Amino acid sequence: MKKILFSILLLTSATFMVSAQELHLGAKVGANLNKLDGQPFKSGFQLGYQLGGFLELDFSKSIGIQPEVLFNQTNTKYAQTGSDIINGVSDGVKQSFNYLSIPVLLRINPSDLITLNLGPQYSILMNKDRTLVENGKDAFKSGDFGLVAGAQINLKSLRVYGRYVVGLSNIGDATNSDKWKSQQIQLGLGLKIF
DSSP: OHHHHHHHHHHHHHHHHHHOSEEEEEEEEEEEEEEEESTTBOSSOEEEEEEEEEEEEESSSSEEEEEEEEEEEEEEEBOOOTTOOSTTOOTTOEEEEEEEEEEEEEEEOSSSSEEEEEEEEEEEEOOOOTTSSTTSSOSBOSEEEEEEEEEEEEETTEEEEEEEEEEOSOOBOSSSOOOOEEEEEEEEEEEEOO
16 A cells, blocks of 8 residues: 555656746755654654755745655664563663655745645665664564655755654554554755755
């Protein structure tokens, strides 16, 4: 199902690119504050980073789409509860996961200065850090489908953005019944190259 939805998103993006009236390409970098909800993880956001590129495809002055490809590092800390220890990992151990995220966002431009973004995002797990569950087959599934909402300030070629990403997929693949879902607050800068 995820592959079909992702294919539809790519086909729709390609169709919109052909009819775009204005096209811009850029690069972005920023902070990725990530939180994993689930029993073995400490609540609270952990700092990571993101970097990548974006396209701005405007069909009119007020609406367009913004597909992106971002490398996200997400961090979390293991929290020991009572006598529970997952494979000997102690309380406070930091874990990092790297994702390739592909958001396809609707661009709503109420003015030249402000752009609102809303849309789906699919993230693919690039590395599987097995220190948390070393003998587990796949501690995390290979992908996370989520929704993105945010705003961006356009200062000529400079973009200043903030967004919230909520994961809809259960990214935990361990044998217990806990559901692990991600949340992200992303803050950063983009630079329109052309």
